[in-house]
Amino acid sequence: MDATALLVGNYLHSYFESPAAHEAFIEEHKDEIKSSRKPYKLLKPYQQAEMMIKTLDEDETFQQFYQGDKEVIVTGKIEGVPWKGKIDCLNLDNNYFIDLKTTRDLHMKYWDTDEHKYVPFVTKYNYQLQMAVYRELIKQTFGIECTPYIVGVTKQDPPDKAVLSIPDEQLDWALDDVKAGQQHILDVRHGKAEPTRCEQCDYCRSTKTLGDIISIEDLVD
Ligand SMILES: [Zn+2]
Known part of the structure; x- marks a missing residue:
C-alpha cells in the first residue's frame, strides 16, 4: 500500500473515531493533505476520502x-x-x-x-x-x-x-x-x-x- 492510500485510510478512520481525533489528524498532517496555496483546499485523494465518509455518514x-x-x-x-x-x-x-x-x-x-x-x-x-x-x-x-x-x-x-x-x-x-x-x-x-x-x-x-x-x-x- 502506498503512503497516500495509508493516509487516506487514516483520514477516514479518524473521522469515525471522534471529532477530536479527526481534527488532531488533520492538524498533524495538514502539509500532506491540503494544498500549500490559498484557499488551502484538500488535495484530490482527501476530497475523495470526504465522499467516502459522507456516503457512510449519511x-x-x-x-x-x-x-x-x-x-x-x-x-x-x-x-x-x-x-x-x-x-x-x-x-x-x-x-x-x-x-x-x-x-x-x-x-x-x-x-x-x-x-x-x-x-x-x-x-x-x-x-x-x-x-x-x-x-x-x-x-x-x-x-x-x-x-x-x-x-x-x-x-x-x-x-x-x-x-x-x-x-x-x-x-x-x-x-x-x-x-x-x-x-x-x-x-x-x-x-x-x-x-x-x-x-x-x-x-x-x-x-x-x-x-x-x-x-x-x-x-x-
Ligand atoms: Zn517477495
Whole structure:
C-alpha cells in the first residue's frame, strides 16, 4: 500500500473515531493533505476520502451499526507468541466488531497463484486473517466471542459500500495459518531463517539477481 492510500485510510478512520481525533489528524498532517496555496483546499485523494465518509455518514444502517468503543487496543498470545491489535469499532453488548476498509472496487477480482482462482479483495489482502486474530484477541481480553464484519467503502465516484461477513471456516483456517506460519516469521526476524522469496514484491525485486532462465510458459501463474 502506498503512503497516500495509508493516509487516506487514516483520514477516514479518524473521522469515525471522534471529532477530536479527526481534527488532531488533520492538524498533524495538514502539509500532506491540503494544498500549500490559498484557499488551502484538500488535495484530490482527501476530497475523495470526504465522499467516502459522507456516503457512510449519511447511511442510516451504518449509523446504527457503527456503535461501540472505537480504536480499542487488544492484546493476547497465540500459541505463546504475543499479538496486539486495534479494533475500529467494538460492540461487546451485541458481540460483534467492525473493521473499516477502503478499497478500489468491492467486486474487483484478484488472481490467487496458490489457489489458481480469482479471489475478492478481502482474501487478496488476507483481511480474514486479521479478523481471525482480532476475534481471538478480543476473546482473550474480554472473554467474549465476537463476530467480525468488514465495512468496505470504495474510492469510486460515487463510492460503493457494503457490510461484509466472513464464513466461520475461513476464520478458522486463517487462525490455523497464523499458528503454522508465525514461527518461521519469528525465525526470520531473529536472523535464524532466510525469508521465503515470492519474486513479486518490492523486496524481492530489489534483491533479485539473474539466475535461471525462465520459459515464457512460467511467467504468469
Ligand atoms: Zn517477495
